[in-house]
Amino acid sequence: MSSNDQQPSGKSGGPLNSLFTGIIYVFAFLAAIVVKPAQALKREAYEKSGLSGFAFGAGILLSIVGSIATGYFGWQHGTPIQWWLSLAVAAPFAVYYYLWPIAYLAVGKWAFKFAEFLWDRVPGVDSSRVAGPKWFSMLLAGLTQLGIVAGGIYVLWTCASGLHDFLGWNNIFAWIFGVIGGGVLAFGVGTLLSAAL
Numbered sequence: 001m002s003s004n005d006q007q008p009s010g011k012s013g014g015p016l017n018s019l020f021t022g023i024i025y026v027f028a029f030l031a032a033i034v035v036k037p038a039q040a041l042k043r044e045a046y047e048k049s050g051l052s053g054f055a056f057g058a059g060i061l062l063s064i065v066g067s068i069a070t071g072y073f074g075w076q077h078g079t080p081i082q083w084w085l086s087l088a089v090a091a092p093f094a095v096y097y098y099l100w101p102i103a104y105l106a107v108g109k110w111a112f113k114f115a116e117f118l119w120d121r122v123p124g125v126d127s128s129r130v131a132g133p134k135w136f137s138m139l140l141a142g143l144t145q146l147g148i149v150a151g152g153i154y155v156l157w158t159c160a161s162g163l164h165d166f167l168g169w170n171n172i173f174a175w176i177f178g179v180i181g182g183g184v185l186a187f188g189v190g191t192l193l194s195a196a197l
Contacts, residue, residue, distance in 0.1 A: 038097040045101035055108075059100045063092035066099075152186035159185050 046056050070091040074084020118140070159182030164175055 041101035041105070042097060045104050055101075055104050058104070059096050062100050063096040066091040066095040156182035156186040158182070 046059065067088050071084055071088030074087060156179070160175065160178030163178035163181055167177065
């Protein structure tokens, strides 16, 4: 056996091995910048949040809606099937792991905390709740009634104009029917909201 046969050959593959190592590092870096933020957002929004059940349910629902809306938009606008189908498959993951947790942590969580703060200031029958000023309760009741009236007016207008357009009449009778139907619907919605509150 010659001395040349006993020498180690060194790294096998040479430049090819370096290329594969570089590709692995690139994939590891991309996975780290994609997976780590998703894990952190998921933990903060779905696990540590006080309303984790609501956040999780809304995340699932919005993921489904995002997938359907993305696919439908691409399909309606003549996008090639491979594009809108792949985006529709990726959309639920983007919504569930990124978009909804960011929106929930930025807005929704603080809105719920503010609502709890306001609710604690409303005087209650039981002595466990902090007795807040009476004017604050009257202000909240007034704003609630104003919201119900504004919602009723919106329902009335939407129903009246929609019925007018549906009938296709160009006279006052279409508006009369629309106002009557919209008024009945608005009254029902307002009654239900008032009873619920």
